[in-house]
Amino acid sequence: MKERGKVMEVAADKKPVSINRWLPYWAVFQYDVGQTLRSWVYLTWVLAVLLATTGYLLYRAGLTQEGGFVQQASQLFSHLLQGTVLVSIAFVVVLAAGCISSERGTLADSVLSRGISRYQYFLGKWHARLATVLGTYFVLSLVAMGGSLIFVHEDVTVDGSLVALATMGALLAAVVTAGVAVSAVSNNTLLAVAGLWVALYGGGFVLNLKWLRSSVTTSPAQVLERLPNILCGFYDLQALASLAGWSAAVSLTAAIVGMICFSRRDV
Amino acid sequence: MADTPSSDLVVETFKLTKLYRNRLIALNDVTLRLEPGCVLGLLGANGAGKTTLLRLLTGLHRPTAGWAKVFGKKMGPNSADLRRRIGYIPTNPQFPRGMTPITYLDYMARLFGLPADVRKPRLASLIRAVDLLGASGHVIDGFSNGMTARLAVAASLINEPDLLIWDEPTHGLDPEARRSMLDLIKELAREKTLIVSSHNLSDIDEVCNHAAVLSHGQLIYCGSLQDLKGRMRRNHFEMDLEGDQKAVAKATTAIRALPDFKVVNLRQRRLELYLHEEVVNTSALAGVFSILTDNKVSLVSVRSVGQQTEQAFLDLVEKEESRGFARIYQDEAA
Numbered sequence: 001m002k003e004r005g006k007v008m009e010v011a012a013d014k015k016p017v018s019i020n021r022w023l024p025y026w027a028v029f030q031y032d033v034g035q036t037l038r039s040w041v042y043l044t045w046v047l048a049v050l051l052a053t054t055g056y057l058l059y060r061a062g063l064t065q066e067g068g069f070v071q072q073a074s075q076l077f078s079h080l081l082q083g084t085v086l087v088s089i090a091f092v093v094v095l096a097a098g099c100i101s102s103e104r105g106t107l108a109d110s111v112l113s114r115g116i117s118r119y120q121y122f123l124g125k126w127h128a129r130l131a132t133v134l135g136t137y138f139v140l141s142l143v144a145m146g147g148s149l150i151f152v153h154e155d156v157t158v159d160g161s162l163v164a165l166a167t168m169g170a171l172l173a174a175v176v177t178a179g180v181a182v183s184a185v186s187n188n189t190l191l192a193v194a195g196l197w198v199a200l201y202g203g204g205f206v207l208n209l210k211w212l213r214s215s216v217t218t219s220p221a222q223v224l225e226r227l228p229n230i231l232c233g234f235y236d237l238q239a240l241a242s243l244a245g246w247s248a249a250v251s252l253t254a255a256i257v258g259m260i261c262f263s264r265r266d267v
Numbered sequence: 268m269a270d271t272p273s274s275d276l277v278v279e280t281f282k283l284t285k286l287y288r289n290r291l292i293a294l295n296d297v298t299l300r301l302e303p304g305c306v307l308g309l310l311g312a313n314g315a316g317k318t319t320l321l322r323l324l325t326g327l328h329r330p331t332a333g334w335a336k337v338f339g340k341k342m343g344p345n346s347a348d349l350r351r352r353i354g355y356i357p358t359n360p361q362f363p364r365g366m367t368p369i370t371y372l373d374y375m376a377r378l379f380g381l382p383a384d385v386r387k388p389r390l391a392s393l394i395r396a397v398d399l400l401g402a403s404g405h406v407i408d409g410f411s412n413g414m415t416a417r418l419a420v421a422a423s424l425i426n427e428p429d430l431l432i433w434d435e436p437t438h439g440l441d442p443e444a445r446r447s448m449l450d451l452i453k454e455l456a457r458e459k460t461l462i463v464s465s466h467n468l469s470d471i472d473e474v475c476n477h478a479a480v481l482s483h484g485q486l487i488y489c490g491s492l493q494d495l496k497g498r499m500r501r502n503h504f505e506m507d508l509e510g511d512q513k514a515v516a517k518a519t520t521a522i523r524a525l526p527d528f529k530v531v532n533l534r535q536r537r538l539e540l541y542l543h544e545e546v547v548n549t550s551a552l553a554g555v556f557s558i559l560t561d562n563k564v565s566l567v568s569v570r571s572v573g574q575q576t577e578q579a580f581l582d583l584v585e586k587e588e589s590r591g592f593a594r595i596y597q598d599e600a601a
Contacts, residue, residue: 017381017382017385017427018382019351019379019380019381020380020381020382021380022380023377023378023380023381023382024347024377024378024379024380026377027374027377027378028378031363031374038365103363105361106361106362106363108322108327108357109357109360109361109362110360110361110362110363110371110374110375110422111378112326112327112344113325113327113350113353113355113357114350114355114375114378114379114426115347115348115350115351115378115379115380115426116347116350116378117344117345117346117347118344118345119345120347263344263345264329264344265329266287266322266327266328266329267327267328
């Protein structure tokens with residue numbers, strides 16, 4: 001500030017400027033994607049899934065070559081998908097539930113005191129985490145599928161694979177949205193992560209109880225069990241569409257509740 | 268600050284109240300109006316509610332009761348359009364990790380919706396202006412207090428705001444940086460409206476033309492700084508004298524005999540006088556001058572003791588506290 005005159009010149013250089021009203025949303029979106037891709041949670045997640053997938057594929061390939069077992073790609077891929085989803089959920093919860101609450105320090109000072117609305121900020125964050133998580137999940141799944149097809153007997157169909165990936169994607173999207181919503185409401189990242197873990201794994205356990213399994217036709221656990229059939233092209237599209245619809249409804253409700261609560265709270 | 272129509276006011280609050288979780292009353296019934304071109308100094312002790320008021324004005328907090336209008340419109344968490352006209356500096360500003368001044372200012376400009384052809388030249392000019400050119404590619408995490416303060420100034424000016432809200436901008440700065448900051452405020456004050464909160468009353472005294480005093484969340488004064496100083500009790504004076512020591516001592520004894528003075532002290536050749544509350548200071552001092560003349564003692568200097576704004580602020584707080592339960596009713600002077 002030795003050259004205060006210059007500060008004044010910059011401050012006084014006033015011409016009408018056309019404002020891009022969605023630029024703040026894009027700024028948050030892009031910044032968050034970059035930040036997520038550099039975070040240790042994300043890198044650990046990708047590394048863990050890649051290592052587990054490679055190890056499992058090599059083990060299965062060894063069984064085929066050394067023991068002569070004939071293995072179906074649908075079985076192998078469904079195992080990989082199930083494992084990927086279950087491992088991923090643990091990481092995705094941490095990624096999503098910390099996305100707003102972990103930025104409390106800089107949120108007000110650097111972001112929300114500028115020309116951005118709370119709605120835009122929430123949408124930017126939510127969409128960024130969705131894009132990162134689902135994009136990564138699909139890439140990892142395609143790697144697993146490619147490996148399954150290379151190493152073992154091919155019996156999967158293209159439409160079955162796409163349906164399986166889309167169904168799993170819908171479930172993950174619901175988890176991401178719930179995480180971002182909890183993060184927007186909570187002040188404490190650890191509490192948000194723990195609460196969401198308990199809710200998801202606890203919910204999964206409850207839905208898997210025998211007496212409930214008979215009354216719920218398509219639970220996430222049942223879909224995971226039926227993955228080999230879905231991958232081979234044998235699936236009930238209506239039931240899967242209903243599950244995807246429920247996931248979308250849960251996502252939308254969580255997002256709206258999270259957005260409204262966030263827009264009403266002090267930061 | 269009360270004659271301008273509401274629509275022309277830069278800031279207007281009405282019975283603004285903030286309670287945190289029903290446990291803490293941070294702000295109580297604050298009504299103030301700020302005209303364009305004002306430089307308002309926000310005064311108050313720690314926990315008086317200064318930062319809460321500023322956060323309500325920027326929409327970071329929501330009022331429990333009452334409202335705050337900025338540029339004639341109600342401010343809230345989603346008032347992005349209003350915040351585009353405000354430049355805000357918080358106390359001890361925090362920055363996102365891993366950013367450099369260039370990436371940070373670019374991010375801030377994008378948050379204001381500024382297109383690339385506007386924001387790029389502007390951020391480059393600001394980085395040069397705040398003297399961060401050499402550190403423009405360095406990560407902010409390792410910056411000193413002075414550097415982060417300069418970066419915060421640049422960020423608050425990137426949108427060319429009409430209203431600047433700076434919360435303790437001189438906090439933690441060395442004397443040189445503090446001087447630069449005060450000079451900058453004075454220059455910005457020529458064409459912008461400013462609200463500056465500070466613990467340092469001499470800073471407020473130097474750069475502001477209006478003052479608002481908060482005490483325990485309540486606005487106890489809002490008006491011109493001159494008026495605030497005018498309320499000060501001028502009952503403590505110091506005089507530096509010149510003349511024979513015996514004559515000075517004799518004059519002091521004579522002054523002590525006057526009924527207007529509560530305390531009269533002589534240290535070397537410096538005379539310290541405390542007047543009684545109800546005494547008119549001009550007539551009392553006329554008596555002193557007369558005695559000094561009779562004793563052939565000359566006057567080197569005479570001054571009213573105490574930093575004026577500080578004294579006025581302390582007087583106000585003291586007076587407010589002394590009102591006891593009568594504080595339920597707003598003091599008309601406020």
